[in-house]
Amino acid sequence: MSAPPTRPSKSWTVKIRERGVEALPPERLLPDGQPTYVASWIYVFGVASIASLMVIIGSGCILTLKGPAWWHVTGIGHFFNSVHMWSVELFFFTMVIHLWGKYWMAAWRGGRAHVWVTGAVTFLVAVPAALTGYVSQQNFDAQWISTQAKDAMNSVGVGAFFNLTDFGQMYSYHVLLLPVVVVLLVSAHVLLVRRNGVVPPFELHERMPAARVESPVADGAEASSGGQS
Amino acid sequence: VSFLRTEDSTRPWKGGYAPYDLVKELCIALGVIALLAVVLTVLFSSPDDKPSTITQWSHELPADFTTAATKELAGTSPTAEYGPPYNSGTASVQHAAFLNLQEWLGVSHPISTAYDFVINPLKTIPNDPGLRKAIAEYEAAPEKTKKEWDEAFATPLEEYAKAVEEKKTPPSTVVVNTTTDGVTVKAGGAGPVPTMMTGLLSLAQSGGVDGSLLTSRQFYQTDYTKPLLFMADGGLLAERAEAQHLLGKQWGLMNETGSYPGQPWLWLYALWYQVEPFKASHNADLLVLLMMGLLSVAFICIPFIPIINRIPRWVPIYKLIWREHYRGPGARGHSSG
Numbered sequence: 426m427s428a429p430p431t432r433p434s435k436s437w438t439v440k441i442r443e444r445g446v447e448a449l450p451p452e453r454l455l456p457d458g459q460p461t462y463v464a465s466w467i468y469v470f471g472v473a474s475i476a477s478l479m480v481i482i483g484s485g486c487i488l489t490l491k492g493p494a495w496w497h498v499t500g501i502g503h504f505f506n507s508v509h510m511w512s513v514e515l516f517f518f519t520m521v522i523h524l525w526g527k528y529w530m531a532a533w534r535g536g537r538a539h540v541w542v543t544g545a546v547t548f549l550v551a552v553p554a555a556l557t558g559y560v561s562q563q564n565f566d567a568q569w570i571s572t573q574a575k576d577a578m579n580s581v582g583v584g585a586f587f588n589l590t591d592f593g594q595m596y597s598y599h600v601l602l603l604p605v606v607v608v609l610l611v612s613a614h615v616l617l618v619r620r621n622g623v624v625p626p627f628e629l630h631e632r633m634p635a636a637r638v639e640s641p642v643a644d645g646a647e648a649s650s651g652g653q654s
Numbered sequence: 655v656s657f658l659r660t661e662d663s664t665r666p667w668k669g670g671y672a673p674y675d676l677v678k679e680l681c682i683a684l685g686v687i688a689l690l691a692v693v694l695t696v697l698f699s700s701p702d703d704k705p706s707t708i709t710q711w712s713h714e715l716p717a718d719f720t721t722a723a724t725k726e727l728a729g730t731s732p733t734a735e736y737g738p739p740y741n742s743g744t745a746s747v748q749h750a751a752f753l754n755l756q757e758w759l760g761v762s763h764p765i766s767t768a769y770d771f772v773i774n775p776l777k778t779i780p781n782d783p784g785l786r787k788a789i790a791e792y793e794a795a796p797e798k799t800k801k802e803w804d805e806a807f808a809t810p811l812e813e814y815a816k817a818v819e820e821k822k823t824p825p826s827t828v829v830v831n832t833t834t835d836g837v838t839v840k841a842g843g844a845g846p847v848p849t850m851m852t853g854l855l856s857l858a859q860s861g862g863v864d865g866s867l868l869t870s871r872q873f874y875q876t877d878y879t880k881p882l883l884f885m886a887d888g889g890l891l892a893e894r895a896e897a898q899h900l901l902g903k904q905w906g907l908m909n910e911t912g913s914y915p916g917q918p919w920l921w922l923y924a925l926w927y928q929v930e931p932f933k934a935s936h937n938a939d940l941l942v943l944l945m946m947g948l949l950s951v952a953f954i955c956i957p958f959i960p961i962i963n964r965i966p967r968w969v970p971i972y973k974l975i976w977r978e979h980y981r982g983p984g985a986r987g988h989s990s991g
Contacts, residue, residue: 458671462979469683476683480691497702506702507695510914514694515687517919530975531966533957535664545954555917559910565703566910569895572886573902580748580939582759585739590883593876625667626976627967 454619462626467530470523471618477516478611482604484509489600493563493592513555520548532624540621543614550610554603560589561596571595701911703898708867708881711890712858713835717818717828720837721811722888723854726767727847728804731887734767740883741765748940755940763879771884775866776853785853788846795845803845810841835859902927922946 487505488496496502524544533541560571571589578584588594712719725731735745739762747756776789792800810827817824829838837855839848857863867881885891892901900906907924910916926932926942935941957963966972973980 455676457674457676459674460667461670461672461982462667462976463672463674464978465975467975472679472683473687476680476687477691479684480688484691503699503702504695507698507700508691510700511694511698512687512691514915514918515691519687521919526975528956529966529969529971531963531972533963534662535666538957541957542954545956549950549954552919555919559917562702563705564701565705565894565898566701568705568882568885569891569900569906572882572891573906576746577939577943579739579746580756580937581943582738582755584756585759585762588739588763588877588879590879591877596876622667625664626979627972628663629980 449616449620454616456619460623460625463623467522467526468623470519470526473519474516474523475611475615477512477519478607480512481509481516482608484512485600485604493561493596497563509558513558517551517555520551524548530624531627534624535621537617537621537624540614540617543610543617547607547610547614550603550606554599554607556589557595557599557603561592561599563592567592698914701914703894703911706885706890706894707861708858708863708885709861711885711888712855712863715888715890715893716835716837716855716859717811717814717830718889719858720839720851720855721808721815722884723772723851723858724804724808724811724847726771726884726887727773727850728801728808729768730804730808731767733765733771733883733887739763741767748937750937750940750944753940753944765880765883767884770880771867772850772854775857775863776850778862778866779853779857782853785849788849788853791846792850799845802843803847807839807841807844807847807851810839922949 484505488502488509491502496506527541527544556570556574560567560574575584575589578587578589587598708719722731726734729735732745733740735743737743737745737747738756738760741761741764747754749756773789773793776785779785792803795803810825814824814828827840829840830836831838836852839851841848854863857866863884864881867884868875868878870877895901895906896904898911899909900911902924905921905924905928907920907927908916908918923942923946926945927938932938932941932945952959952962
């Protein structure tokens with residue numbers, strides 16, 4: 426029998442694993458407890474946004490499997506298109522409430538600015554993700570939206586490489602490129618929430634607190650805490 | 655970024671924890687949202703109005719089609735005069751101060767409306783010597799002569815369109831046959847243009863223009879830029895859109911056909927188009943996008959913007975969110991460590 430291999434001191438794999446576990450130990454990544462102040466319905470809208478995104482992706486995958494023309498000619502296809510559309514509406518609805526809730530909590534406090542930034546960028550990237558879906562519908566809505574919105578894209582030069590009237594290009598953006606960006610951003614957002622924990626309440630005796638962004642403290646003491654997105 | 659940092663007394667939580675099942679919560683949320691989406695689907699379904707075609711346009715509005723096609727041939731249509739990314743026109747080029755982004759990016763999707771929308775489709779019609787001769791005569795003529803022919807044919811059509819729009823009696827120089835959907839234009843000095851336009855209308859009504867505008871050097875095609883721009887130069891799409899409350903002045907950016915919610919998250923974007931100075935500006939699209947770009951950056955940077963990042967402390971909505979916490983023992987001064 427040979428001796429177990431010694432760990433290479435400069436292994437990229439080991440470095441990534443150690444940094445990952447250090448940043449997000451399992452008990453913080455998947456907690457079984459949360460601070461007692463997390464006791465409001467407003468906290469539900471973060472996880473509801475993620476659930477909506479999952480329904481969007483699930484219904485979108487079914488539509489993609491059958492191709493872009495399927496939902497126009499079959500009842501079951503139209504059903505899944507409707508589920509896709511309504512889950513998009515729910516996604517934006519829950520995300521907007523989640524964002525407003527986080528604003529009124531000043532959820533960027535305590536070194537959580539990057540959590541806010543990833544959430545805000547997710548919202549902004551979700552807008553063209555939805556727009557490319559609307560112009561990929563292959564119906565009158567797609568015709569009208571693409572011919573009207575092209576002027577805005579052209580006015581800033583974007584139309585030179587992002588052509589709303591090119592169905593093939595828009596469909597590619599909608600079913601692959603932009604969803605990948607949204608999922609990556611949401612994943613980063615959730616991991617940052619897990620790492621930093623949910624922002625604690627304002628202390629009532631505070632007079633003028635505000636956000637010192639990029640705090641080096643980063644709530645390390647919350648290592649075992651839970652919290653929702 | 656030290657100058658951006660303001661006082662932040664938020665400290666790590668040292669208080670109690672309650673049992674929490676993250677995975678269970680996500681599964682329940684997924685079930686509820688999926689059920690909600692299905693219920694909304696069963697109750698309201700989703701819109702799917704059939705797309706317009708050039709065939710449909712040329713049958714329903716033959717005079718409008720002929721007017722638009724004549725402008726394409728003359729180079730006076732919105733697309734012909736647009737500018738980048740379609741051609742070197744200037745009519746739809748927007749700029750703000752030193753920003754000429756549209757011109758800087760140049761012509762990336764070249765379109766010659768005379769050839770792409772009119773002459774090349776006409777050349778696909780076989781066995782019509784009269785039409786062949788008319789096309790050859792038109793192509794061989796000097797630009798000045800072409801312009802005179804185009805104007806001679808376009809003028810009565812424009813008078814007809816204006817009368818229809820103003821709901822007045824149309825001039826007798828344009829006759830639309832409602833049985834055959836044909837258009838007769840009494841225009842002297844129009845050279846071969848009447849023959850060409852009659853041929854194009856017939857081709858469009860048979861479905862030939864839809865096909866020829868999608869033809870490319872390869873078999874497969876997914877780019878609908880040409881047929882969409884051609885149709886957008888006519889009145890059919892706008893007529894349907896107005897009936898469905900989709901025009902810009904109707905906040906159409908947010909709407910979808912029927913009574914469906916569309917993209918309500920674009921409400922702020924749509925708002926700027928309703929107010930001055932954006933509403934009347936030739937550069938409205940660019941100005942609105944610059945404004946939205948600025949606001950988007952501000953939205954991302956809220957944690958760093960003085961006053962904006964303090965408003966949540968001044969407005970006691972947080973007392974409602976954390977009311978259970980503040981009712982509890984030790985909330986005052988110990989809530990966050």
